[in-house]
Amino acid sequence: MSVDTQAAGLAQLLLQREVEAFYTNEVELLDDRRFTEWLDLFADDARYWMPIARNVAFDRPEHEYTRERADANWFDEGKDDLTKRVQQIVGGDHWAEEPRSRTIHAVTNVNIVKAGEGELTVHSRIIVSQHRQDDDINHFVGKRIDLLRRGATLQVAHRTIYLNQSVLLAKGLTTFF
């Protein structure tokens, strides 16, 4: 193995490690309910998009999920909206999260599919388990695509969450993904 190949491999490994550490930290913040710190992981102009899945014919795969900035979506918003959601949860009067959920977020299959100078495109899978009260339980799984901006630290510039559910089997999306 040439020195150059070795260096490139090492750089790739360090980048992979940096992204995984970013997600590990993010999950710690969410599951510890440190939502205000979690918001800091998002760029000020970040977008947070979770489309709605539809059951479509094999030859219309592009129609399977609703469109960003055009259709109805579960979420299609910016950091100011996420901030309002955090402010809602922390007030003690948002009954769907009072008492609060116990959540476990797992991010797996972290795959850096494109590493540009300023931005990374990262695919991953997420598993979210949410327990409230005694038996109010939700499980979500999905694919996630992040654009991570590279600066002094990584920041989410754009997040897409493709849930598997079409009819949502939860009465509230009160956790973050």
Added chain:
Amino acid sequence: MSIAANPAGGIVSREIFSSETLFAKELERVFAPSWAFVGHTSQLANDGDYVLSRVGQESVIVVREKGGAINVLLNSCRHRGMPVCRYDDGNASVFTCSYHGWSYDLGGGLTGVPKFNEGYRGGLDRAQWGLIKARTEIFYGSIWASFDPSAPSLEDYLGDMTLYLRDLLQGPDGEDDGYEVIGGIVKWKMPSNWKFGAENFSGDHSHYPTHLSVNRLNISLSGKAERHPFAAVKAPFKFLNIAHPGGHTVRANLYEALTPYESMWAAVPEVDAYYKEAHEARQKRLGDKARLYSRGGIVFPNMHYNTGGRTTIGIWIPVSAHETEVWRWLFVPRNAPQIVKDTLRHFYMRYAGPGGMTEQDDMENWSAAQRGTTGTWSRRHPFNYQLSPDDAHRAWPEPWLGKDVMVVAGVSEHNQRSFYTRWNELMSA
């Protein structure tokens, strides 16, 4: 026998929310004879376009056939009951069952039967074996279906509600059939009886603690307080609970006079400008009746809607006594500038449904109330709907509000009492 205790007196049995026996009866007595909202013509732009919807619990195909007529067909093959349409929406010229291959045209007619000649020896009368076809009516763009041949016409079924349904479907400028559906129907399940949703939309004006958090955060785009854009308007009005004998109810502001536009969308000046212009156009178009500013309501039994800057129509799909599936159609004024459509779309998503900061708390409360309907002891004690005992006036305060409507002004459980009274009539007959 009265199933629901004494709804007119504000006493409603808890059993009606938890008994599976009553739930089964409800499907026959309350849902089967009614008209169901199934969609909007803007979802079917081209011949052959279809969407799946629901009538009661059952899947139906809403399809536009060649020439533009809209049919509502039970999505159930006459041979073995399979859904003949497997997709949420699309375009088709024929629906073919994937089990044995019976196929149907867009009017539901049975056109293809494998082994038709040699297998049935001419004994199968295809005309008798088409898809079950609903009576279908279009009302200012909204599509309605009923499978009951003895149900009255939609207009008779709605009665005075035609005024309010027409108003709902008028654009902010008062133009008839002024809305279009945006892509993606929002669907979810909630662990509560459908009637908790229905009674809330019918006119629960006293569930203030539910929404403390969104009022604290001022999620309205008025730039002023609260969650509703119209909360910013200071012109004097009466808040009306309007109940129809058919069980349909409306909650509306009736302003004392035609007044100039007051800013409701200050956070987005272009949207505010649009609504100002629309407000003036609506007054010109409707005259004195433009004093009516509807906030929402229900068409009995399970269609519900919101207006007042968040025009949505939904249905409560009864899954069991303890579970409901909800579908929501989001509407934007079809002739509005794109920024208005985008702003409204964003406002709904943050307001309504499982992702909505407002309705998350509604559904939390309905599902918690559901638990209060099952206990051995708690279910023996009825719920109370006696807030502001009836001082209802017929066709009041303006006769054009409807000749049969009973109206109460102010915070009241009048609409819920009316909803359960109609439900009780059908169930106790």
